[in-house]
Amino acid sequence: MMETSISDLLVFSFFAGLTLLSSVGVVLVKDVWHSALLLGVALLSIAIHYVLLSAEFIAAMQVLVYVGGVLILISFAIMLIRRKLDPTAMTSPELNLGSHLFRGVGAIIFFILFSTILLGVSFTSPIGFQDGVLITKSIGYAMFDLPGASVPSEGFLAAFEIIDIALVAALVAAIMLARRDTAGEN
Amino acid sequence: MVPISYYVLLSAAIFSIGLFGVLTRRNALMFLISIELMLNAANLNFVAFSTLHGNLTGQVFSLFVLALAAAEVAVGIGIILVLHRNFSSIDVTKAVTLRW
Numbered sequence: 001m002m003e004t005s006i007s008d009l010l011v012f013s014f015f016a017g018l019t020l021l022s023s024v025g026v027v028l029v030k031d032v033w034h035s036a037l038l039l040g041v042a043l044l045s046i047a048i049h050y051v052l053l054s055a056e057f058i059a060a061m062q063v064l065v066y067v068g069g070v071l072i073l074i075s076f077a078i079m080l081i082r083r084k085l086d087p088t089a090m091t092s093p094e095l096n097l098g099s100h101l102f103r104g105v106g107a108i109i110f111f112i113l114f115s116t117i118l119l120g121v122s123f124t125s126p127i128g129f130q131d132g133v134l135i136t137k138s139i140g141y142a143m144f145d146l147p148g149a150s151v152p153s154e155g156f157l158a159a160f161e162i163i164d165i166a167l168v169a170a171l172v173a174a175i176m177l178a179r180r181d182t183a184g185e186n
Numbered sequence: 187m188v189p190i191s192y193y194v195l196l197s198a199a200i201f202s203i204g205l206f207g208v209l210t211r212r213n214a215l216m217f218l219i220s221i222e223l224m225l226n227a228a229n230l231n232f233v234a235f236s237t238l239h240g241n242l243t244g245q246v247f248s249l250f251v252l253a254l255a256a257a258e259v260a261v262g263i264g265i266i267l268v269l270h271r272n273f274s275s276i277d278v279t280k281a282v283t284l285r286w
Binding site: 004008009012016019020023024026027032035036039043046049050052053054055057058060065066069070073074076077078080081100103104106107108110111114115118119121123124125126127128129130131135138139142143149151152153154156159160163166167169170171173174176177178181 | 200230236239250270
């Protein structure tokens, strides 16, 4: 059982605001490169939320995989694609178009529906993790379905192996897609 | 820590923003970026409920989502590069044929 202090609330609301503002920026900014950079801000502030939720390992992985990997990949793609295109070909949000506006309003209606349902649900107060338990170590035990974890969890050995296969398949698929056909016209 | 409903609300907002991006933008790269936002919203929920229950299942799940997101981006960028090579544009409304 953990109670909410005013400093917790302040830190949460600051970083929630940062996350929301940068996410809104991601989808509204005209230039793709700018929205990729704003995505970096959003991902880093989500990593801070993970730390606040005492998931330090996930936060470290978030920074490593998303900010260090995914964002670099996206910037490479932007640089590869951008060279030949004129700036007008990069699509703008086009919020004034009727059909786009309708679809955007659909997303907002989705959020309103979701939050009204959510506000009707009462959650128990968070249990949290006790002081001194080794969360990262327990994640390792849970991932390989080994005994000895200090925090309860399910075993994930089968899922781990399936993810392994999925990653190899994705790697091969990415190479196949990126490879230029040597015999072809390209 | 703050009540868990705040986190769920935040993640719903991030998800809706990502949905907004997918629905309103035509640039294929913006699709990918918006999907990253939506995946992150799901991850935030996983971690928040992991803390709510004092159980690590959610955190391990979010690690798996992280790994799959990385794979998804690698394949997605491969597809976008092929799209750009074949249509000279990454506008998703232009690529309407299977052949070119």
